[in-house]
Amino acid sequence: MEVSKIWGMIDSRCIVFPARSDGLNALTLMFTTPAELARPFLGGGAYEFVESDGGTVDVFVSFHDFTSGDWGPARTFDVCMAVRPVGATAEDDQDGVYLAEALVNRRFTGEVTYWSLGISRRVGPIEVGVVGDEVVAVASEGDGEALRVRLPAVESPGLTRYSHRAYSYLHREPYVVPFEIDLPHPVVDPADVQIEVGTGRIARAMTAIGLPRQPTAVAWGTQMQYTLHAPFPLPT
Numbered sequence: 001m002e003v004s005k006i007w008g009m010i011d012s013r014c015i016v017f018p019a020r021s022d023g024l025n026a027l028t029l030m031f032t033t034p035a036e037l038a039r040p041f042l043g044g045g046a047y048e049f050v051e052s053d054g055g056t057v058d059v060f061v062s063f064h065d066f067t068s069g070d071w072g073p074a075r076t077f078d079v080c081m082a083v084r085p086v087g088a089t090a091e092d093d094q095d096g097v098y099l100a101e102a103l104v105n106r107r108f109t110g111e112v113t114y115w116s117l118g119i120s121r122r123v124g125p126i127e128v129g130v131v132g133d134e135v136v137a138v139a140s141e142g143d144g145e146a147l148r149v150r151l152p153a154v155e156s157p158g159l160t161r162y163s164h165r166a167y168s169y170l171h172r173e174p175y176v177v178p179f180e181i182d183l184p185h186p187v188v189d190p191a192d193v194q195i196e197v198g199t200g201r202i203a204r205a206m207t208a209i210g211l212p213r214q215p216t217a218v219a220w221g222t223q224m225q226y227t228l229h230a231p232f233p234l235p236t
Helices: 035-041 107-117 201-208
Strands: 005-010 013-017 019-034 047-049 056-066 074-085 096-099 102-104 121-123 126-131 134-141 144-152 159-170 173-184 194-197 217-228
Touching: 005 107, 013 019, 013 107, 019 035, 019 126, 019 144, 019 173, 035 047, 035 056, 035 074, 035 201, 056 126, 074 107, 074 126, 074 159, 102 107, 107 121, 107 159, 134 201, 144 201, 159 217, 194 201
Parallel strands: 096 159, 102 121
Antiparallel strands: 005 013, 019 056, 019 217, 047 074, 056 074, 074 096, 074 102, 126 134, 134 144, 144 194, 159 173, 173 217
């Protein structure tokens, strides 16, 4: 059994790893994007893209609704891309994801992820859920919507538990953030996804990677489990 690790205090609350959520609803869109379009998102110099033939990289745009969990309820909008440490190869089994600065709807959650994980998020309104017979997800900044996504509300027939790692910069040093997450089996046709890009920084970022356009894959799942483990420095 994993031993709990106390990280410290934020807003008079004790932050402990692993941090778990048993009530995650999540929508994830995958786009195959030319690496040069995604390169401005990749900060620092410790990581490089996991590129496919033709110089493309997988970029994931996700809406997460943590309805419960150790850090309380929260919604996040995340943009991440497939990376590995500079100099590593596919045989080294170090592939992971790098999260660009995005949004969270609670300041407390943003403080926790920034100070303990090195993952930066601005505070902004986020909505994701079922409306009628559709899943509707909206990320907003300022006075307007930045991104709106709609797709048929089809429940996945099953989930797969997936262990992976995120990479970040904590105190300007490269760090590894291990996590486990349930991933729904994709059942929605990417052609049925409707995407509208609005205004603001997030909207400009989406335009930079070529949105609005059809995703390569899409997955929607509810009441999933998520576990976040204590980060550690990237081994040299």
